[in-house]
Amino acid sequence: MGWTEVLTTAEMRALETAAMASGAVMGLELMERAGTAVAGAIRLRWPKAGRVTVLCGPGNNGGDGYVVARQLAQAGWRVRVLGMDNTPGPDAAAMKRRWAEMGGIEPLTAAALGSDLSDLVVDAIFGTGMTRPLDREMALVSRWMGGWTPARAVTPPPIVAVDAVSGLCLDSGAWLGGERGDPGGNLPRAALTVTFHAPKVGHLLELGPVLGGELVVADIGLKTTSFRDAEGQIWSERTLAVMDPPRHLQQDRGQPLLGKRAGSHKFDHGHALIVAGTAGQGGAARLSARAALRVGAGLVTLAPPADAMAEHSGPPDALMRRAVDDAAALSRLLGDDRLRAVCLGPGCGTERAAALLEPLLASRRPAVLDADALTALAGHPAIFEGLHGGCVLTPHMGEFRRLFPDLAARLDTPRPRSPAQESAQTVALQTWRQALADMRGPLYSRLDAAREAAARSGAVVLLKGPDTVIAAPDGQARIHSAFDVPWLATAGAGDVLAGIIAGLLARGLPPLEAVATGAFLHAAAARRFGPGLIADDLPEQLPGVFRDLGL
Ligand SMILES: NC(=O)C1=CN([C@@H]2O[C@H](COP(=O)(O)OP(=O)(O)OC[C@H]3O[C@@H](n4cnc5c(N)ncnc54)[C@H](OP(=O)(O)O)[C@@H]3O)[C@@H](O)[C@H]2O)[C@@H](O)CC1
Numbered sequence: 001m002g003w004t005e006v007l008t009t010a011e012m013r014a015l016e017t018a019a020m021a022s023g024a025v026m027g028l029e030l031m032e033r034a035g036t037a038v039a040g041a042i043r044l045r046w047p048k049a050g051r052v053t054v055l056c057g058p059g060n061n062g063g064d065g066y067v068v069a070r071q072l073a074q075a076g077w078r079v080r081v082l083g084m085d086n087t088p089g090p091d092a093a094a095m096k097r098r099w100a101e102m103g104g105i106e107p108l109t110a111a112a113l114g115s116d117l118s119d120l121v122v123d124a125i126f127g128t129g130m131t132r133p134l135d136r137e138m139a140l141v142s143r144w145m146g147g148w149t150p151a152r153a154v155t156p157p158p159i160v161a162v163d164a165v166s167g168l169c170l171d172s173g174a175w176l177g178g179e180r181g182d183p184g185g186n187l188p189r190a191a192l193t194v195t196f197h198a199p200k201v202g203h204l205l206e207l208g209p210v211l212g213g214e215l216v217v218a219d220i221g222l223k224t225t226s227f228r229d230a231e232g233q234i235w236s237e238r239t240l241a242v243m244d245p246p247r248h249l250q251q252d253r254g255q256p257l258l259g260k261r262a263g264s265h266k267f268d269h270g271h272a273l274i275v276a277g278t279a280g281q282g283g284a285a286r287l288s289a290r291a292a293l294r295v296g297a298g299l300v301t302l303a304p305p306a307d308a309m310a311e312h313s314g315p316p317d318a319l320m321r322r323a324v325d326d327a328a329a330l331s332r333l334l335g336d337d338r339l340r341a342v343c344l345g346p347g348c349g350t351e352r353a354a355a356l357l358e359p360l361l362a363s364r365r366p367a368v369l370d371a372d373a374l375t376a377l378a379g380h381p382a383i384f385e386g387l388h389g390g391c392v393l394t395p396h397m398g399e400f401r402r403l404f405p406d407l408a409a410r411l412d413t414p415r416p417r418s419p420a421q422e423s424a425q426t427v428a429l430q431t432w433r434q435a436l437a438d439m440r441g442p443l444y445s446r447l448d449a450a451r452e453a454a455a456r457s458g459a460v461v462l463l464k465g466p467d468t469v470i471a472a473p474d475g476q477a478r479i480h481s482a483f484d485v486p487w488l489a490t491a492g493a494g495d496v497l498a499g500i501i502a503g504l505l506a507r508g509l510p511p512l513e514a515v516a517t518g519a520f521l522h523a524a525a526a527r528r529f530g531p532g533l534i535a536d537d538l539p540e541q542l543p544g545v546f547r548d549l550g551l
Pocket residue numbers: 012013016030031034057058059060061062063064125126127128129130131132133134135138162163196220
């Protein structure tokens with residue numbers, strides 16, 4: 001594996017619809033495969049048949065649940081099924097009938113769960129069709145799965161989620177059971193989530209990774225892997241996620257992408273300019289510079305104002321230094337074509353950043369704009385207008401809020417992305433593009449926000465977080481979930497990331513690739529060091545990361 005395609009719920013429904021419309025597969029068959037995959041994953045992890053309670057919702061997620069119930073019963077499990085008193089769509093109804101021939105269906109209520117004694121609970125209540133907050137009864141069921149009952153706290157049995165923990169929005173990773181960002185306690189945490197064909201956006205963002213546990217992506221035989229338009233071109237608006245060390249880092253059309261070819265010259269690997277600030281603020285820029293060197297830029301020059309030069313005279317000795325006092329000095333320096341990329345912002349000071357942004361943007365040089373440069377951009381709309389496709393913005397949520405207040409506000413409010421909730425099943429293949437634009441899932445996501453920010457600014461945007469989201473102006477996006485490296489939340493880590501990206505830009509990687517690769521290397525360095533990490537350690541881990549990648 002490497003980069004993996006990630007889908008919205010509408011995209012998933014469109015793929016499924018296309019597969020059925022082409023006659024390649026029937027809905028009932030897909031449901032049987034989905035349920036079989038879940039039952040198989042359960043039997044692999046819990047090989048000794050025990051007692052299982054399967055909670056089945058009103059739609060096709062519930063249909064999968066009835067398949068799981070049947071298959072586990074056939075494998076010797078003692079199965080209790082709690083379901084809803086409704087007639088679901090034809091496929092789920094058929095699966096419900098088949099189960100009813102084998103066992104009973106009790107009403108799905110919190111009261112019925114109160115005395116449950118099972119070893120395992122299968123949550124097949126809601127999946128990709130989750131469109132609105134849980135009603136009161138389902139909220140109580142959900143709280144039971146989270147270990148809360150009116151009488152006392154209980155330890156719920158391990159939960160296996162079919163497609164998602166019910167209540168999670170698979171388009172945003174937000175919790176639909178309550179207020180966004182403050183979902184309260186007692187959220188259910190699955191031991192295992194089995195999803196189908198591809199991860200969904202919500203598995204990787206916000207609470208998705210926290211609530212989902214181990215994520216298994218089961219192949220249910222949907223052959224299509226990418227969206228292609230009528231001319232067979234892959235859409236530009238794709239979302240890819242790093243699930244494993246990306247293979248392309250080791251090899252790109254037979255050539256090492258990050259490795260260095262024997263006999264190459266330092267100028268073959270680019271020259272990065274790291275702008276530094278006035279006295280007393282130097283550490284940040286030096287962290288960026290060290291990272292740019294370690295990631296393999298051929299040369300790195302640090303550019304403080306002349307009166308701060310003394311402060312910047314320490315190691316690493318491999319750094320070159322050049323005083324840049326004002327916009328004119330930066331313009332002159334950028335007259336040298338060999339300077340391939342610039343990093344502006346870390347430890348720079350907002351005023352200095354604002355003054356230097358104009359010549360930098362005018363030079364059209366690839367540039368990472370971080371920290372103080374982002375604050376300067378937020379305060380100067382005219383400079384913001386000068387952003388271009390070679391620019392990379394690396395805001396954390398606070399900086400994002402200053403730059404794109406309306407987009408941040410939409411993230412804060414749990415409201416639908418679009419009121420149109422037209423059934424995807426009716427969407428014809430040719431009209432996907434329009435249909436998906438109308439039907440993105442129930443909640444506006446960090447991915448949506450980053451995409452809009454990139455389109456608006458014309459720059460590549462990396463929105464920081466444990467679920468880093470990266471978007472390019474043409475709609476391409478990457479998700480880099482790194483919930484396993486909490487030690488990255490440390491002072492200066494962002495400066496290192498900016499330096500890594502600047503180094504990769506200097507080495508000639510296109511902006512989106514530089515940013516996505518940079519996010520991966522940054523997390524990999526943190527992972528390699530482990531607990532106790534400080535930002536200074538990150539660049540020093542890069543050689544080990546490269547060795548691990550086989551460079
Ligand atoms: N796509 C694929 O390739 C495959 C998909 N498969 C499976 O299908 C699942 C998707 O099925 P789905 O579309 O029927 O949606 P699902 O999640 O069952 O929920 C829909 C029902 O819930 C209701 N409802 C929604 N929110 C509610 C709320 N808060 N409170 C109460 N009710 C609420 C909603 O009602 P409505 O909004 O229509 O009023 C509707 O009745 C998917 O996750 C996967 O498991 C596999 O079988 C095979 C391959």
